[in-house]
Amino acid sequence: MFENLSERLERSFKLLKGQGKITEINVAETLKDVRRALLDADVNYKVAKQFTDTVKAKALGQNVINAIKPSELMVKIVHDELTSLMGGDTAPLNLSGNPTVILMSGLQGSGKTTMSGKLARKLKSEKSKRPLLVAGDVYRPAAIEQLKVLGEQIEVPVYTEEGNKNPVQIAENAISYAKANHYDLVIVDTAGRLAVDEAMMNEIAAIKKAIKPQETLFVVDSMTGQDAVNTAKEFNDRLDFDGVVLTKLDGDTRGGAALSIRTVVTKPIKFVGTGEKLDALDYFHPARMADRILGMGDIVSLVEKAQQQFDEKEARELQRKIAKNQFNFNDFLNQIQQIKKMGNLKDLASMIPGVGKAIKDIDIDDNAFKGIEAIIHSMTPQERANPEIINGSRRQRIARGSGTTIQEVNRLLKQFEETRKMMKAATAMKANPMKMMRNMRRR
Structure with a gap:
């Protein structure tokens, strides 16, 4: 959502890059482009004009701190005004009454x-x-x-x-x-x-x-x-x-x-x-929507979506298995199913700061996990529970059963092992950060 508006606003802010300070001339040039972007996004003309007039007044009234570049200050002012324009605070639903x-x-x-x-x-x-x-x-x-x-x-x-x-x-x-x-x-x-x-x-x-x-x-x-x-x-x-x-x-x-x-x-x-x-x-959420419009992602909404899908008891059990290096393909498959329930994959990825722009021209199909799931489903229950037993002949059988190549099976197994190591390291760091740092210094 808002892809065109986000791109146009980003181009507008570039007009201020390299400028030593905010002046009436460079602000006017930037905001003229911002107003065009808003009108192209079908924003009401009076709303767009009032918005840019307010931003201009606030920008010219700011004493720019040396550590902040004019373009960064403008992004902050526009973000705050976008949030205000859309209502400021999240409006709660009135759930009083019986019923x-x-x-x-x-x-x-x-x-x-x-x-x-x-x-x-x-x-x-x-x-x-x-x-x-x-x-x-x-x-x-x-x-x-x-x-x-x-x-x-x-x-x-x-x-x-x-x-x-x-x-x-x-x-x-x-x-x-x-x-x-x-x-x-x-x-x-x-x-x-x-x-x-x-x-x-x-x-x-x-x-x-x-x-x-x-x-x-x-x-x-x-x-x-x-x-x-x-x-x-x-x-x-x-x-x-x-x-x-x-x-x-x-x-x-x-x-x-x-x-x-x-x-x-x-x-x-x-x-x-x-x-x-x-x-x-x-x-x-007006502030989160302003984040997304300005290409800052929406990590809070992403976390909330994840919390809705992941059971707290399951999460504790998963953490225990990761710590003991017992995370297996059954757990991996379950995580894939949970992620798929969270919604459209491209929308989810765009909530991560910096990712939205990088993937705007890339099609991320909701069937992106299809090949991985086929490979895991072609494993026997024993292989899923104990990935380390998957030798050469087993890999060939899994490839034939899943309609994939031996290279794809090898790549998944390698990625799975690397993921397992990273997850274990992250869990250890969370449990005892000082010990983890000492071990890293000894290497």
Whole structure:
């Protein structure tokens, strides 16, 4: 995401490289390029101009410390202002109420129904909520079926009323049902509507008035750019929603909606959809997004994704095995499966500082581990548990069974052994750093 904007901003900052100090002339030249980059990213014109004016005022008002280069100072100022532009702090979800009621709104085709399922899954797993999905789109039968399918996939019940065409009544009945059956979270999916459709806008306003949700979320497709911002403003004027959910942010190389919507609508972005899978929903963190826009990676989000997948008990057992040099191919295969669950491999790699730019033109297929998995699956249980027994004849058999070459098998075994040594050394260093340093000095 934001690849084009990141490249343009980097080129803008290069205008200041080699400059001894920040002056009105070189700042004006740099920020003219920054403004063009923002407008090309489909950022609202007034927002882009206000942004660059603020950055200019702060840059010229700074006493540049000798240790800091003008370009580095400009990056810091732009980072801080980008963070402020997108809301500053992460906006929490209001989970009060018994049950908590969340009303989903948005245009037709914005992804409300899928987002309802993603949100139910996220709050179920992370907040231990007992959710109930409500099929409130009475105009599109496929929406009800879609919600039922999603409910089955995430193991969350879906409340429906066949034949009832009154969404206000359905929502009210669903909340009564939730209270009677001890569900502590109700997510109400609604029909897509246009802001100019007076009857439909009145209807969702009536739903909100009747059920008094703790959260009303506006779901919008970020790939529609400036149109997304304009639509959000129209909906907010009528509905006064609590927050925005941006979908398809993974496919939007411009990102103007994410940068403009907070200023224009004055409501926070609370979630971003980053892919088609049901786990591809993230909380929106303005500072982390600014990091990614400026090519600094997002190591905090990467660690959080890893923590969601790795079981603490398993991690302790793995650490014990590494320390005793008992890490084997069964453990290695398990680690691969855990990494694959974390999401798109290229997106994960781009969260590592400095890596995003290096791999922007490289296709990292989600099947990147396919060859390695084939080789490991061709090993016998004994070979996986005891890699050291894999001799020449065994390597040839493994290569034939996995459809790979003997060279590929040899390369994997060599890489595995090197990885095992590094992991053991890192574990030893963590356990007793002073002893490790003394041993290294003796060599």
